[in-house]
Amino acid sequence: MLGSEIPVFMTNRNTITEQYPKIYLYRRIVQAKLFIDANYADNIDLDNISDEAYFSKFHFIRLFKNIYGKTPHQYLIAVRIDRAMQLLKSDKPVSDTCYAVGFESLSSFSGLFKRIVGITPSIYLMQQQKIKAQIKSSPLTFVPGCFAEKNGWLKNRNFRETKS
Amino acid sequence: MLTKMTHISINVLDQDSAFDFYTNKLGFKVVVDVPMGADGRWLTVSPPDQPGFEIILTPVIRSMYSKETSETLRELIVKGSFGVGIFTCKDIFATYEELKAKGVEFTKPPTKEFYGTEAIFKDDSGNWFSLAQLT
Numbered sequence A: 001m002l003g004s005e006i007p008v009f010m011t012n013r014n015t016i017t018e019q020y021p022k023i024y025l026y027r028r029i030v031q032a033k034l035f036i037d038a039n040y041a042d043n044i045d046l047d048n049i050s051d052e053a054y055f056s057k058f059h060f061i062r063l064f065k066n067i068y069g070k071t072p073h074q075y076l077i078a079v080r081i082d083r084a085m086q087l088l089k090s091d092k093p094v095s096d097t098c099y100a101v102g103f104e105s106l107s108s109f110s111g112l113f114k115r116i117v118g119i120t121p122s123i124y125l126m127q128q129q130k131i132k133a134q135i136k137s138s139p140l141t142f143v144p145g146c147f148a149e150k151n152g153w154l155k156n157r158n159f160r161e162t163k164s
Numbered sequence B: 001m002l003t004k005m006t007h008i009s010i011n012v013l014d015q016d017s018a019f020d021f022y023t024n025k026l027g028f029k030v031v032v033d034v035p036m037g038a039d040g041r042w043l044t045v046s047p048p049d050q051p052g053f054e055i056i057l058t059p060v061i062r063s064m065y066s067k068e069t070s071e072t073l074r075e076l077i078v079k080g081s082f083g084v085g086i087f088t089c090k091d092i093f094a095t096y097e098e099l100k101a102k103g104v105e106f107t108k109p110p111t112k113e114f115y116g117t118e119a120i121f122k123d124d125s126g127n128w129f130s131l132a133q134l135t
Helices: A023-039 A046-052 A057-068 A072-089 A094-100 A106-117 A121-137 A145-150 A159-163 B015-025 B067-079 B092-101
Strands: B007-012 B029-035 B041-046 B054-059 B083-088 B106-113 B116-122 B128-134
Touching: A023 A046, A023 A057, A023 A072, A023 B092, A046 A057, A046 A072, A057 A072, A072 A094, A072 A106, A072 A121, A094 A106, A094 A121, A106 A121, B007 B015, B007 B067, B007 B083, B015 B029, B015 B041, B015 B054, B092 B106, B092 B116, B092 B128
Parallel strands: B007 B054, B083 B128
Antiparallel strands: B029 B041, B041 B054, B106 B116, B116 B128
C-alpha cells in the first residue's frame, strides 16, 4: 500500500501548538518564571507565586524544577546574582549592588555570589574595572585580528582616543 | 586539523536592538562589548550554556561592507532570506511560551519532526532560527 511507504516521521508531522500536553501548566510555570525575572529585586514571597499559579506549593516547585532545572528559590538567587554581575560590570559599588538586586544582607550576598561565580563581588568588580580600562586604552585587543583588518580598524588603532 | 567553531557573525539591521533581543529576550550573555567609533560596537554574545561560542552581532552598515553591499544585505535580511542556525533547549514548550510572551515572532509553532520537536522564530532583524528539543 502506498500509505505504508510514507516514512513515519512524515505521517506524524503534526503541528501541536494548542494541543501539546498540559499547555495551561506550561503557561502558568512560564508566567511564574517571568514574574521572578521582573520582580527579583523585591521581597518576593514564593508561596504567593505558587498560589497565583493555582498550584500547591509542592506541585509548583516540582514542575518548575522539571522545566528550569532549579527550584523557584534557586532560580531567584541565580537571577539576582546574574543581575548583580551586570551592575558590577557597570561599576556599581558592591553594597549598592547587593541591595539593588534584592538582598538584605551584604554577607549573604557576598557568600552566595562567591559560591556561584567563584570569586567575591569585590574581586569581580575590580576585574571588571581592569577590563574596562583595557577596553579604553587598547580596544583592538578584544577583537580578532581578521575582523579588525577587514574593517580597516588596524590602520586607525587610536580612534577611540581621538573620538573622546 | 580543524577542531572547533568559536565565533560566527550574524548580520543585524540595528545593533542596539539586536543587543536587546539577544540578551533580554533570548537570555544570551554578553561576552565582549567594545565601542568601535563610527562602526558601532564589537559585540559578541553567547548562548547561556555555551560560553565558548560567540555570536558576533555585526551591523549591516560597517566599514568592511560597501554601501551597495549594506543595502543588499538589509533587503535580504528583512525578506527572511537567511536561516542562520539551530538552537536547542531543554523544554521547547516552556521556551516557546516564554519567547512568545516576550514578543518573539514564530513562523512555525512547535512541531513534531523525526528528530525531535522544532519551532522557527525570527530575530528582530529578520534572520530566522530553528528552536529544537532533540529527542
